[in-house]
Amino acid sequence: MIVLSEESQRTSGKDAQNMNITAGKAVAESVRTTLGPKGMDKMLVDSGGSVVVTNDGVTILKEMDIDHPAANMIVEVSETQEDEVGDGTTSAVVVAGELLDQAEELLDQDIHATTLAQGYRQAAEKAKEILEEDAIEVTEDDRETLVEIAQTAMTGKGAENSKDLLADLVVDAVLAVKDEDGIDTENVSVEKVVGSSIDQSELVEGVIVDKERVDENMPYAVEDANVALFDGAIEVKETEIDAEVNVTDPDQLQQFLDQEEEQLREMVDHLVDIGADVVFVGDGIDDMAQHYLAQEGILAVRRAKSDDLKRLARATGGRVVSNLEDIESDDLGFAGSVAQKDVGGDERIFVEDVEEAKSVTLILRGGTEHVVDEIERAIDDSLGVVRTTLLDGQVLPGGGAPEAELALQLRDFADSVGGREQLAVEAFADALEVIPRTLAENAGLDPIDSLVDLRSRHDGGEFGAGLDAYTGDVIDMEAEGVVEPLRVKTQAIESATEAAVMILRIDDVIAAGDLKGGGSDDDGDEPAGGPGGAGGMGGMGGMGGMGGAM
Missing domain, CATH: 3.30.260.10 (TCP-1-like chaperonin intermediate domain)
Incomplete structure (x- = not known):
């Protein structure tokens, strides 16, 4: 009986596991060289020719345009890490890849995938407990x-x-x-400002709006400014329905125009009455209204983004109002200085000297x-x-110190775990050592010597002992000031474990079309895109052939 369509492709059992593991490992391998202080950069060129040069794990994986479904699960690990803690994306992916690599060896020894999954989960829980006990309060x-x-x-x-x-x-x-x-x-x-040096970067305690004043006759700068924030338009409202005005006399037309001007004049007078010196408008400002605002010495900005209006509200203490008639003097914010300044050849509005800058700008x-x-x-x-x-309020030493400590303690913990799960816990401990090993490799050091030194120091009770990538020495990372948040490590371990477990538990892949890559090569010797290549990722070539170049 034929159940699937002719275009469908099905891979099951060991073949499916091998294909998915190979894809996951290839993703991890593609970012591994970027890890640590001596990590290298990647140049990513898309089909349009635009170039990104970075060693940020999540940026690399997003730009690589990966198609393979199992490989995408590893990409999701980096995205989760980025969303939750903002750093540690490369570490999380590298650990996930190593967990799959260790699992592959155990699967070849006929240890069932669900046994591995259970052991990995136990090890991850124990690892989080160990890290939380040893975390430093801040x-x-x-x-x-x-x-x-x-x-x-x-x-x-x-x-x-x-x-x-x-x-x-x-x-x-x-x-x-x-x-x-x-x-x-x-x-x-x-x-971002192109030009000058990094050392001239600065923090503005206030908001910079990428706009200019709407009229040349408005003041360039206003001191001690009352700021109105209006998410609307200073224009004559159009009728809700299609309307037609028949004008039979030139005086009628003039009356019509005078009435519109009067409406605009009233809007501006209202802003003057409540004491506004600066007005940020979310929509347009009529030319006549611009003229009246300039006459009154009010600095006005139009088409300000809603995000900018929110930031301005936080910085100045004002309130964003959607109906101009409803603005009261209590709704106005305050800034010691609102000025149009040149930044790298672009004119922008600086709102500074606010009482309590709850919104700031980094240049x-x-x-x-x-x-x-x-x-x-x-x-x-x-x-x-x-x-x-x-x-x-909790941090850990860096330089591979937490991973070395976890590997040591998890091996001891494995002795207390019954059944074949013990092998999975030991594999988990070995997988975590990929971080200090990779730090050493990327720094041009001997990974075996570095690992032996690290293990020896941790065996002697030095929790903070980590690898100095610059000198090759094992030093006290906390004393050296190399620290990172506890949650960076716990989240990386959690996400990597979940992704690895999910991939390992897949024993059947049914694709509606051709599932590229990941299978065996013609000779049946090794999976396509094996440890050294990225062909197993299928679709990683989206960046103009990047898949094969990694």
């Missing part, structure tokens, strides 16, 4: 640690040379937008567009980790 007042966390997130990225300055700016920005509802890093706006500068884009990605990661640290 408070909002411990500024030095917060700066170190921001610096660690930038290490190995394009911003590394100026990480001292940028880390300070990041910590100031996050502390500024913190309120009783928590910390929303969306309130830290980032403005990032760099020599080229690619440099500025990569700095922005590094800043995004840093904002995420500082926010996470402030919310959770």
Whole structure:
């Protein structure tokens, strides 16, 4: 009996597992060289010719345009990590790939996939317990640690040379937008300026709106400004229905025009009456209204984005109003300075000197567009980790120290686990050592020597012992100031484990069309796109053949 259509393709049993594991490992392999302070960058070129140069794991995987369904599960690990904590995306993917690699060996020894899944889950739970017990407490007042966390997130990225300055700016920005509802890093706006050096980046305690004043006769700058925020248009309202006006006399036309002008004049007079010095409008401003506003010395900006209006409301203490007639003086915000300034050849409106800047703007500068884009990605990661640290109040040493400690303790834990799950727990411990091993490889060090030193120090009770990628020594990471949030590690382990378990439990792949790659080659010796290649990803060639080039 034929159940599936002729175009369908079905792979089941060991073949399906091997295909999916190969795809997952290939994704991990593609970003592995970017891990750590000595990680390399990837150049990604899309079909339109635009170029992205980065070593940010999630950015690489998004740009690679991966089609293979199992490979996409590993990509989702990096996206989850990015959304939850903002950093550790490469680590999470590399761990997921190594869990699959270790599982492949056990599957070849006829250990069932569900046994592996159970062992992996037990190991992940135990790993989280161990990390939570050993975490270091941090408070909002411990500024030095917060700066170190921001610096660690930038290490190995394009911003590394100026990480001292940028880390300070990041910590100031996050502390500024913190309120009783928590910390929303969306309130830290980032403005990129090509030109000048990274060292000239700065934090503006207020909002920069990428607009200009609507009329040349309006003031360039207003001091001690009352700011009105109107999410509408300063224009004569059109009728709700199609209307036709028959004019039989020129005086009638003039009356009609005078009436429109009168309406606009009343709108502007209302703003004058409530004491507005600056008005940000979400929609258009009629030419005549612009003239009246300029006459009154009011600085007006039109077509401000709704996000900008929200940020302005947070920064100035004003309220966004959707009906101009409803604006009262109580709805106005206040800023010590609202001025139009030149930034990198573009005119923008700066709203500064606010009483309590709950919305701030980072101006990032760099020599080229690619440099500025990569700095922005590094800043995004840093904002995420500082926010996470402030919310959770717990950090861990970096440099592969947590993974080395987990590997040691999980091997001891494996002895207490009954049945074949014990082998899965041991495999999990081995998989976690991929992080310090990769850090050593990417730094040009001998991974075996580095791992032996790390294991020896952790066996002696040094939880903070990690690998210094610059010198090759094993040092106390906490004392050196290399720390990262607890949640970066726990989330990475959780996401990587879930993705690996889900892939391992698949024993049948039914595709409506041709499922590219991932099978055996013609000789049946090795899966296509095996450990060294990316062919098994199927569809990773979306970036102009990137799949085969990784």
